[in-house]
Amino acid sequence: MSLRFTHEPLTAIWAALAAALGAVEAGAVVGAEVPHPDLAAQRYDGEPTAAGRARPLEAWAELAAHLGATLLMPEPAGDRVRLRFRKLSARSWHRESLPSGHPEKYGADSDFARACKFEQPGFLAAWRDALGFLDLPWPARVLSLGCHLGAELAALRAQVDTGSAGALLLGVDHSASAIAEARRRHPGPPFDFQVHDLAHGPPEGLFDLVIAINVLHSRALDGRALLRAVVKRHLAAEGRVLLGFPNARHVDHRLRMGARPKHAQGPELSQLLVDVMHARRYLHQQRFKTLATGTGTVLLAGRRLSP
Ligand SMILES: C[S@@+](CC[C@H](N)C(=O)[O-])C[C@H]1O[C@@H](n2cnc3c(N)ncnc32)[C@H](O)[C@@H]1O
Structure with missing residues (x-):
């Protein structure tokens, strides 16, 4: 199926493309010939030009995402281009994986x-913002709760001078297979990885930075109690926290904004806001200065101020 757009507003394009994608099976490709996206270099989205309404490639990619599709490599068609929208299947590992709380759900x-989150530009941008805000002096003792394969600790090691003497990058997770893989990828000091169930609280020790990205929201954990335990018993006087809350999910290998449709009590964004605002309010009560940043994963970074 092929469509052709020139001067139509986005409302009309949305309706036509949604209907075309609705009529085909997952994996099928719907074509649409449109004004060359590079025409939009000096134009706002949808601004009229003689050749048609200007729309950059990222606007078409965003439209595809909203319509359950992904944009494939466009093909030149004279002074226009032929866009190709591949319909995604509804398949998502979030639904098909082991139940929440199973230690090998994320094995x-x-x-x-x-x-890998660090291959997502949006996550990397938020991570860099958060690290800039945290301004952690090194060498430091860092604890990652729900560390999975150790990517967060490895990114710290790569981006800052962790120093050799005195630095500790400790990751804990209840998945034995994830911890074994983390040890294989990041052997030896300053890395240390341990199998640990956070249902029993954080592991022993005092840390300069505690990371918990996409962990505290788990329905199988009391994330609020875990955060209180970290702040009260496991953080140095001017310690930092870096918390992450998911606002994206994978659909057929593509990352899509909006989290937890299955688990959300109400509209999913409301639950995310409740989680972030609750953690932020608590940190402020405990003399932290905070920064909230990010989209697919909302990062909440906190620095405890000296008394
Ligand atoms: C959504 S993943 C996030 C992993 C990593 N922090 C990231 O953002 O990519 C949640 C992680 O927390 C771990 N986890 C969940 N419940 C846990 C528990 N009770 N004790 C220890 N780890 C747990 C999972 O095994 C998994 O590695």
């Missing part, structure tokens, strides 16, 4: 283990 062989 080394899971689909989750194939998707």
Whole structure:
């Protein structure tokens, strides 16, 4: 099926493309010939030009995402281009994986283990913002709760001078297979990885930074009690925290904004806001200065001020 758009507003394009995608099976490709996206270089989205309404490639990619599709490599068609929208299947590992709370839900062989957050530009941007805000002096003792394959600790090691003497990058997770893989990827000091169930609280020790990204929201954990325990008993006087709350999910290998449709009590964004605002309010009560940043994963970074 092929469509052709020139001067139509986005409302009309949305309706036509949604209907075309609705009529085909997952994996099928719907074509649409449109004005060359590079025409939009000096134009706002949808601004009229003689050749048609200007729309950059990222606007078409965003539209595809909203319509359950992904944008494939466009093909030149004279002074226009032919866009190709591949319809995604509804398949999502979030639905198909082991139940929440199972130690191997995120095991080394899971689909989750194939998707590295540090390969997502949006996550990397938020991570860099958060680290800039935290301004952690090194060498430091860092604890990652729900560390999975150790990517967060490895990113710290790569981006800052962790120093050798005195630095500790400790990751804990209840998945034995994830911890084994983390040890294989990041052997020896300053890394240390331990199998640990957070249902019993954080592991022993005092840390300069505690990371908990996409862990505290788990329905199988009391995330609020865990945060209180970290702040009260496991953080140095001017310690930092870096918390993450998921606002994206994978659909057929593509990352899509909006989290937890299955688990949310109400509209999913409301639950995310409740989680973030609760953690932020608590940190402020405990003399932290905070920064909230990010989209697919909302990061909440906190620095405890000296008394
Ligand atoms: C959604 S993943 C996030 C992993 C990593 N922090 C990231 O953002 O990519 C949640 C992680 O927390 C771990 N986890 C969940 N419940 C846990 C528990 N009770 N004790 C220890 N780890 C747990 C899971 O095994 C998994 O590795």
